[in-house]
Amino acid sequence: MNPAIEIRDLSVGYRTGKPVLNNINLTVMQNDFIAIIGPNGGGKTTLLKAILGLIKPWKGKITIEGHPVASKAVRAGMGYVPQLIPGKLFPVTVMDVVLMGRLGNSGLFRHFSAADRSAAEKNLRRLGVDHLSNVNMYYLSGGQKQRVLIARALAGEPDILLLDEPVASVDHETQESFFNLLAQLNDSITIVLVTHDVGSVSAHVKNIACINRTLISHGETLSADAVSRAYGCPFELISHGVPHRIIGQKHQEGSSIENNFNGNGKTSD
């Protein structure tokens, strides 16, 4: 099995002298289903943006299936479901949005082809939102919007799917069917799912990485116990940008954070 995403010594940020992420090493294998967890402001979205090539690494290197991120073909192989932000009123229909996932397959001075449209329709059906295709995005519920954005990401027929906080705005039932869908997609697609809510994902994913400015832990974690060990500390206690500010009683986990700074803190079963 080959690595789908390889991150080596990555440091990146927005303002010089203030890196958001430091020395990240992470390998995501093909057909992995990895959750990236960590507190708000820990740099999860930033990591996704670096993987997508939306922001340039200050240091280190990211390769996608062995190729540098910069190339257009590599980007086209990745589907991105951004963090849902409150939508502003905008004259755009669900169909328009999903077709944006086909821009990379099309080109300037061209209309969307029949193939583009059928890819969009197929994925709207797959996500169960095809009946909304002529509705303005603004009038959808959070869960419906999320599905449309997933359909958009899938319309480009990606090998890797990156989702940023996809379960933040949906109820429990929707979450269940959502994870079933992801499990299904995972047969052929590598999935990277970002969340700050570990409880909602632990039972569904194959691997977990914990990011808070640096990679705290990365390993296979399927039991609650293993999850907690993978964190190196109870998740709630990792405060913004200060991985060490952990309540005294948890000192052991505190040291395990240090040990896991190499990013290979595999948990044993």
Added chain:
Amino acid sequence: MGMEKPVIDALGYTFMQHAVAISILASIACGIIGTLVTVNRMSALAGSIAHASFGGLGLAYLIGIHPLIGATGFAIGSALVIGAAQKRSDTAMAALWATGMAAGLVFIKISGTYSADLMSWLFGSLLAVSGSDILFVGILDILILLVIAGLYKEFLAVSYDQEYSRLQGVPTGFIRGLFLVLAALTAVMLMKVTGLIMVIAMLTVPAAIAEMFTSSLRMMMVLASILAALFSLSGLFLAWILDLPPGAVIILLTAMVYFTSIAIEKIRSNQN
């Protein structure tokens, strides 16, 4: 008062024919670019460009070139500055807005230009439109229609979700630059029709009304163009009948319809 000046007579005058022609042609550019300005929440951009180009007008009078050339140069220049300023673009817009006006006034004072010329740029000169003005607007329309026909899906994508467009390999910088240049040209063109003080209203109000009634960008462009044409033609004839300045009447009419639409929209949404 209408009795002495029947509307039908008006069309017998060449200047009225020109006014009708430029009103219709201007509405096409105005509807399309106004839609993009509105959905990108950049109405301050239009105002800023128009006022900045006043500096170019003044300079043109001072050094003796065609005012339209001076205005266009300043308009495009300021649009590109705003584009380059990115995160600070609101500050850049405010600075250009005031600087353009101040520079224009100074240049005009030095050049000793007759103030009626000035007034026509500030408040429009719909009744003094030349053949070359009409040609300018016609060419601008063709340019805008060609660009939008060829790059519609890119303009939609960049306006709605710039980051995602970039991921899809859309040249977002080029699209934004093109938009700014076309907006600059449209703003200069509208100075001729409604005057620079009213450019913002003409660009954004028909589009804002259209936005209430459609959920596709394309339909919004079409509807905004039709509304702009309706407002400017009815404003023109109303001004003729009432013997008032057409630019101002057009804006008043446009504003009236706008506020009525908002009221209707409010009532409709309260009922649901």
